[in-house]
Amino acid sequence: MKKKALRFTLFGCMALSLALTAACGSSNGNNTGETANKTNDAAAGSQAPAENATAEKPEEKPAEEINPYKFKEPVDVVFAKNVxxxxxxxxxxxxxxxxxxxxxxxxxxxxxxxxxxxxxxxxRERIxxxxASNDLPDIFFAEQADVDQLIKNDMLEDLKPIYDNYATDKTKQISGYKDGLLFTGAQRGGKYYGMPNVSDALNGSPVVYIRKDWMDKLGAQMPKTFEELIALAKRFAKEDPDGNGKPDTYGLSMNNQLDLKFTALMNAYGAYPKVYVKxxxxxxxxxxxxxNMKQGLTMLADLYKEGVIDKEFVTKDMPKSMELVSQGKVGILIGEFFSPLWPLQDVPKNVKGADFVSMPxxxxxxxxYQPNVPINVSGYFVVRKGFAHxxxxxxxxxxxAETSYSNxxxxxxxxxxxxxxxxxxxNASINNWLPVFxxxxxxxxxxxxLFTEALKSGTDQNMPADxxxxxxxxxxxxEGDAANWAxxxxxLEGVPNASSYxxxxxxxxxxxATETGKLKGASLLDLENQTFIKIIVGKSPVESFDDFAKRYNDLGGKQILDEMNAQLANQK
Known part of the structure; x- marks a missing residue:
């Protein structure tokens, strides 16, 4: 429901809107404590309701009488709307x-x-x-912190019986994704206190984009291993792939937020920064x-020293760092499936003959390679306790769900x-007018x-019109139209690569956040980022990582972890 949750999944979005909302959703955003289990993809004041409403609670109504799409009589429902x-x-x-x-x-x-x-x-302030006043809408979206507070205050309906009796197979395919993993944040003792606000599962899955024209000029081959990828990045920085005779190209994009471009590299070493792993x-x-973070930080420190990454990255956030990419000065971008729409679509416009090839x-x-990918839930749709329907x-x-499956x-x-x-x-983006999405x-x-099948058959008439x-x-x-290259x-390239893990x-x-996390989480995150950046730029040796780990725990990190594990044990 919130802006950052509206990623590249909405049917009716136009190109620019899609690209921007997708970019907003690309940050890993995991340090706030949303979710790390390894999962195998193959396996793995409220108004009263209308008096004449006839729909009964599911435990009182025979299953054969349930219409899962429409009430027999009008039912008044009060929502909270994000405009x-x-x-x-x-x-x-x-x-x-x-x-x-x-x-x-x-x-x-x-x-x-x-x-x-x-x-x-x-x-969120209104929620x-x-x-605080026990004056809630009937149905509304709530972020994880508010869900936790609402459950603690016993202010929400248990939706498990509703889900079991009313949810259609298509709804269960969406909400029950990954064997019910998406319910975890609102689940307590087998009860569902919210329905997950689901987005595309590929958001946050890393895709590597490489300048194909630079590879062709250098006679380079597509890398098959992580080591070959890093070696190619070094060549892009040192062998003048743009042919202007100046040392002004970089192998990899990096920024001071230490986002996906950083975490994806660390994942190669079996390290998962900013998330909690079981x-x-x-x-x-x-x-x-x-x-294992030390191996990844050592690699990045070497790349920084050799000029493979921008020496000014410490002063640039993600959008600012993308300027070098758009100017055609970076050979490899670790992005997401939608990165061709932004920022890569600008490169062919700014550099004649520029082209990219992508890979996992x-x-x-x-x-x-086992990446950390954010769980595709931004919060939960909840129902205030006592609402009749x-x-x-x-x-x-x-x-x-029927709309999503084009029925x-x-x-x-x-x-x-x-x-x-x-x-x-x-141009009204009417999907944003919905009270629930x-x-x-x-x-x-x-x-x-759908698209690959249409290309094979030569017709798009078998796919939904939308x-x-x-x-x-x-x-x-x-077919080569530059305006639609992205x-x-x-x-046809980004999506299959993102889904290949x-x-x-x-x-x-x-x-x-736990009680200690609320007090010390921000300062601990700042300590973490500053330590990693100092190691990368050579201001601190990689051995300082061990001192950082001890300080982190002593300053509250261990207490936060203990509180999390205790809370998980109590929820079973």
Whole structure:
């Protein structure tokens, strides 16, 4: 529901909007304690409701009478609305009175109203006020910290019976992804206190983009191992691949946020900075303290010394560091599947003949590379305790699932398709008007499959109509249209590379900050980042890592870890 959660998964987004929201979602963002288990992909004031509403609670209603998509009689539901941009509503419409809310009423018999509709920077404060005053909407989105507080205060409905009795197979494919892993942050003792707000599972999965024209000039081959990738980066920095006779090219992009570009490199050494990894006994350990970090930091210190990474990276955040990439001065970018849409789409515009080829991150010595990927949940949709019709949430999610799977036999999906065709709403991003939103975790993998099949068959008529516009952009890019180059690279190269990893490492901590984490988490993170940067730039020897690890634990890191493990034990 929040902006950073709206990543590259929405059908109706336009290219620029998609690229920007995707970029916003690309940060690993794991240090706040959202999730690290290894998972094998192959296995692995509220208004009262309407008096005449006939839908019963699932434990009282025979299963054969349940309609999982629509109430028999109108039911009033009060939501909390995050308003992305009030200016996109046409004249006569607003967050509480618009075509989407009317469609919801017509297709589900849910009569939606808003307890409040505010920008997200004010949204969470309103939720906190509602918790403090026990005056909450009926159904609303909550971040992990607020979910934890709501559960502690016994303010939420248990949705497990609702899920079991009302959720359709398609909803279970979305919410039950990874054998129910997505429920973890809202699960206590077998009860589900929220439904996960799901986005595409590929967000945060590393993809390596390499300047193909530079490889061709140097006579270089595609790297097969991590060592070969680093060797290629060195050649890009030292052998003048742009041919201007100046030492102004770099092998790798890096920034002072130590984001995916940093963590993906550390993952090659079996180190998982900024996330909590479970050991064989199920106990959490902090990945940034793994001794294998020293190998990765030594490698980066060598690259910095040799000029393979920008000597000014310590002064640049992620967007600023992308300027060198856009200017065509960087040979290798560790990005995500959507990176061709930003920042790589600017490179061919700025440098004649520039082109990229992509690949998954290779493993050290040819071993399997196991990346840390953020769990694809940004928070939870919850129902206040005492609301008479918690199944309303499931009806909404069931209809959204039908839309995600392009089932136009479904009344909601058909109405949604027609609404998206209305030129009045062409640039309104009406998906953001929904009070509840989910997407398929395999949304972009599904697009890749649809598009490759269409290329083989020579027709796009077998794919859902809402995918054809994007496919036509991909097709134009494949045929050499520079304006659509990025669409082709994203869906036919970036997506399959991002989805190729057999083993994913997830953050093992789903909860919000512990009591000590609230007090000391920020200062500990600053200590961590400053230590790593000092080692990389040569201001501290790599041996200082051991002193850092001890200081980190002594200053509160061990206490935070103990609190997390104790909390996990109590939740079983």
């Amino acid at each position: 992305f941009d009030i200016k996109v509503y046409p004249e006569g419409e607003d967050p509480g009175n618009n075509a989407v809310y009317k469609m919801i009423e017509q297709t589900t018999n849910i009569r939606p109203t808003n307890k409040f509709a505010v920008p997200y920077e004010n949204y 906190k006020l509602g918790i 050991d064989a006994d199920g106990k959490l350990n902090y990945g940034s303290l793994n001794p 991150m290779p493993g050290l010595g040819g071993a399997e 918690p199944e309303a949430l499931m009806l909404l999610l069931n209809n959204l 136009l036999d479904n009344e909601w999906a058909k109405a949604w398709s027609e609404l998206n065709k209305n030129p009045k709403y062409a 989910n997407d398929r975790p395999d949304a972009n993998t599904n697009r890749y499959n 995918q054809r516009v994007t496919f036509q952009n991909v097709l134009k890019g494949k 669409w082709y690279k994203t869906f 057999k083993t994913i490492v997830y953050n093992g901590w789903f909860g919000s």
